[in-house]
Amino acid sequence: MSALAEQVAASVKEAMRAGDALKRDTLRMVMADIKNRRIELGRELSEDDVAAVLARSVKTRKESREQYEAAGREELAAREQAEIEVITVFLPEPMGEDELRAAVVEAVAEVGATSRKETGAVMKVLMGRYRGRIDGKRASGVLAEVLDS
Numbered sequence: 745m746s747a748l749a750e751q752v753a754a755s756v757k758e759a760m761r762a763g764d765a766l767k768r769d770t771l772r773m774v775m776a777d778i779k780n781r782r783i784e785l786g787r788e789l790s791e792d793d794v795a796a797v798l799a800r801s802v803k804t805r806k807e808s809r810e811q812y813e814a815a816g817r818e819e820l821a822a823r824e825q826a827e828i829e830v831i832t833v834f835l836p837e838p839m840g841e842d843e844l845r846a847a848v849v850e851a852v853a854e855v856g857a858t859s860r861k862e863t864g865a866v867m868k869v870l871m872g873r874y875r876g877r878i879d880g881k882r883a884s885g886v887l888a889e890v891l892d893s
Contacts, residue, residue, distance in 0.1 A: 747777050748794040752834060766823075770830045774801055795835065795876035802831050836877045847874060848886045860891055 752771055759767035761781075773778050777797050782789050789797075805824045812821035839847065849868040855862060863884065 746789055746791050746794045747776075748791050748798075749789065749835060750863060752778070752794075752844075756832075766826055767830050770827045772775060774798065774831060777801055792875055798831055798835050799876050802828055802835065805831070837876050838879065839874065844878065845886055845890070847878070848890050850885060852887070852890055860888065863887060863891070 750791065750830070752774055756768060756771045756775060759765075778794055779799070779808050781793065781797050785793070806887060807829045809821045809824035809828070812818070812824060822892060847870060848866070851866045851873070855869060857863075857866045867880065867884060868886055871880060871886075
């Protein structure tokens, strides 16, 4: 088991001892996702694999939160936000705007991209290199700006 997965498992136990139901339940779902991914791949997960599972968990909760907010279900949106905050503790610090722009420019140069047709190749490089630290939506927006200029 990766160090990150062990850290999540230890936090589940900690939350159980503290009686923190939200944290306990959220992290149990994350552990189930990690286990499912390990079974799916048929091997032990690396730190990057576990970070990808955590990032995917955050992404789905953000999407759910947005849908709840659009439907006027503020209590459910607040729960999703609380779960996001529990999970993000385990993720690396997200990139700042300047760092993101520099990474996009570097990836564009590396791929040799000159038009939006090559967006997929650039995004593949970015997401592979900065998994867990980069938001795909933000990165594609910055990429579009860079390619259009």
